Amino acid sequence: MKARVLVRLKEGILDVQGATVRRALAGLGFPEIRDVRVGKVVELDLEGDSAETGRRRIEEMCAKLLANPVTEDFTVEIVTPR
Amino acid sequence: MKFGVVVFPGTWSDCDFYYVISEVLRQPVKYLWHRESNLSDFDCVILPGGFSYGDYLRAGAIAGRSPVVEALPDFVARGGLVLGSCNGFQILCEAKLLPGALMRNECLQYRCQSTFLRVENTESCFTRAMRPGQVLKMPISHGEGKFFAEHATLQALREKRQIVFRYAAEDGRTTKESNPNGSLDNIAGLVNETGTVLGLMPHPERAAETAMGGTDGLLIFHSLLGSLVEDGTFLKR
Numbered sequence: 001m002k003a004r005v006l007v008r009l010k011e012g013i014l015d016v017q018g019a020t021v022r023r024a025l026a027g028l029g030f031p032e033i034r035d036v037r038v039g040k041v042v043e044l045d046l047e048g049d050s051a052e053t054g055r056r057r058i059e060e061m062c063a064k065l066l067a068n069p070v071t072e073d074f075t076v077e078i079v080t081p082r
Numbered sequence: 083m084k085f086g087v088v089v090f091p092g093t094w095s096d097c098d099f100y101y102v103i104s105e106v107l108r109q110p111v112k113y114l115w116h117r118e119s120n121l122s123d124f125d126c127v128i129l130p131g132g133f134s135y136g137d138y139l140r141a142g143a144i145a146g147r148s149p150v151v152e153a154l155p156d157f158v159a160r161g162g163l164v165l166g167s168c169n170g171f172q173i174l175c176e177a178k179l180l181p182g183a184l185m186r187n188e189c190l191q192y193r194c195q196s197t198f199l200r201v202e203n204t205e206s207c208f209t210r211a212m213r214p215g216q217v218l219k220m221p222i223s224h225g226e227g228k229f230f231a232e233h234a235t236l237q238a239l240r241e242k243r244q245i246v247f248r249y250a251a252e253d254g255r256t257t258k259e260s261n262p263n264g265s266l267d268n269i270a271g272l273v274n275e276t277g278t279v280l281g282l283m284p285h286p287e288r289a290a291e292t293a294m295g296g297t298d299g300l301l302i303f304h305s306l307l308g309s310l311v312e313d314g315t316f317l318k319r
Contacts, residue, residue: 020190
């Protein structure tokens with residue numbers, strides 16, 4: 001099955017990369033942008049066809065490696081069940 | 083004291099630590115490949131600076147899950163000492179041997195410069211040869227050195243006196259200007275609750291010979307070893 005994990009900085013944590021991207025966009029003629037926050041997409045292709053098992057295992061992967069619980073939150077989306 | 087200097091793919095300060103420990107301090111030292119989990123031969127394990135695993139995913143994230151790092155909690159429980167510098171500090175936080183996390187420098191610049199550090203706590207075995215409030219000069223070289231922790235964690239670190247070094251001006255004042263990366267509370271180095279694991283962003287191994295611009299880094303090692311410093315002064319507390 002294919003899954004997509006989004007890893008994002010926790011709300012309230014200063015995102016200096018996002019701030020830089022916002023300034024760059026403003027310089028390119030997009031002043032209407034209020035805020036930018038930059039995260040990560042991790043695309044996983046794994047064996048198995050139980051979305052429930054897959055989601056549980058991926059959440060464990062996030063807790064163990066893919067996201068740093070001090071600074072990041074994550075969401076898991078099962079994209080295709082097989 | 084038997085030192086082990088850990089090497090991950092992408093580590094670069096391993097040779098500098100090895101050189102200082104063997105040639106300047108004249109202590110037994112071996113390289114420890116990251117897959118090694120038997121630490122019974124060592125008294126102190128060093129996690130050097132560098133870009134382990136290319137800083138992929140997050141700096142220190144993958145190295146923090148390697149066999150040698152997974153063996154560290156037991157090693158520390160049995161009385162072993164750990165010193166992590168720069169990428170080593172990042173690895174210690176990723177492995178939860180120290181609280182908090184190191185993030186991208188707030189200024190977004192990679193900072194390669196000298197810094198002054200104020201010594202906050204001289205009770206750990208890494209700082210007992212120093213004086214409270216002493217100002218040390220050590221170089222930094224990092225793009226992700228901004229220390230961050232939740233408010234409750236920061237409070238606990240202050241209460242338990244785990245903050246050992248803060249970025250400061252030459253006169254010892256901790257100012258915003260003296261903070262090269264935006265670290266909370268100007269934190270440059272921390273110890274664990276028992277004072278046996280040290281994580282710091284600066285490079286003590288690059289401040290260990292006069293020819294390199296200073297020997298303040300040696301004070302950390304002399305704290306561990308309890309001996310004389312280069313100019314003959316005995317600084318053991």
